[in-house]
Amino acid sequence: MLGTSAVIVQPEGEPNLDIQRxxxxxxxxxxxxxxxxxVVFGMTNMMVVCHVPILLKEExxxxxxKTWEKAEPARSKSKVVEIPTTYGGEFAVDIRAVMxxxxLSLPEIAQLHSEPLYDVFAVGSVPGFAYLGGMNPKLFVPRKETPSLSIEKGSLTIGGMQTAxxxxxxxxxxxxxxxxNIDLFDISKKYPCFLTPGDxxxxxxxxxxxx
Structure with missing residues (x-):
């Protein structure tokens, strides 16, 4: 429970697209x-927010x-987005630590990272931020114990087995x-988020x- 009127649904198992669907x-x-x-979707979890406190919790x-057990993977109308990317450079402030x-060398990281077709699992945290799944396990790097005070908008990042x-x-x-070099959120557009779940x-x- 989150307070008295919200609950997190977190299925068992490792994060994968079938669970997300x-x-x-x-x-x-x-x-x-x-x-x-x-209903707010996260990375293989879902928050359900109610208008009023949930009194009959067990029910x-x-x-x-029961709804989860009956749920079949949803089919989403996805689009494929190709994003030109610079690997290394002035904004790659953690590349030495990742290497x-x-x-792996920088060219090897670039090759391994650019090979998959990533799935957008969820959009959140901040407007437009997309959680991408499908990264090569060789690139696993845990999130930093002490966050950087400022990472530039547009920076390509790795956090655990996710990239964003x-x-x-x-x-x-x-x-x-x-x-x-991309804007993930533009409030002036009809659909402000550049990426949506299922893309x-x-x-x-x-x-x-x-x-």
Whole structure:
């Protein structure tokens, strides 16, 4: 429970796209319940916020479990987005640490990172920030114990087994390895978020700037 009127749904198992798609399907059902105000998706989890305090907790939780068990993976109308990317360079402030942690050279990191077609699992944290799944395990680097005070907007980062592009300039605990000259959020547009859950992202090597 989160307070008296919200709950986090967190299925068991390692994060994967099948679980995420089932959550999307479940959320489509749950958001139609009369007491539900909104459903917010995270990385293989979902927050259900109600208009009023949840009084019959066991009944509500039972209803959630049954809905999850019946949920089939949702089919999303996804788009494939290719993003030109610079690996290394002035904004890759953590690239040395990533190279040391992985034992890989910068060209090897660029090659391994740019090979997959990434899935957008969720958008949140800050407006436009997209959590991407599907990274090569060889690039696993834990989030920093002490976050950087300022990571530039557009910085390409790694946090654990996830990768992402910084949507805003500010404090960040992920590891920056490059830069993408892209706006992930534009309030002037009809659909402000550049990426949406279910989209697929392909990073295209534009430059590799050795350090």
């Amino acid at each position: 089932r959550l999307w399907s479940m959320g489509q059902c749950v958001e139609l319940w009369p007491d539900v105000q909104e 509500f939780f039972s209803h959630l479990v 040391q942690r992985t034992g 592009i910084s949507a805003l300039t500010g404090p960040n605990g992920w590891n920056s390895i490059g830069f993408c 697929k992202v392909k990073f295209i090597i534009d430059k590799i700037i050795n350090i």
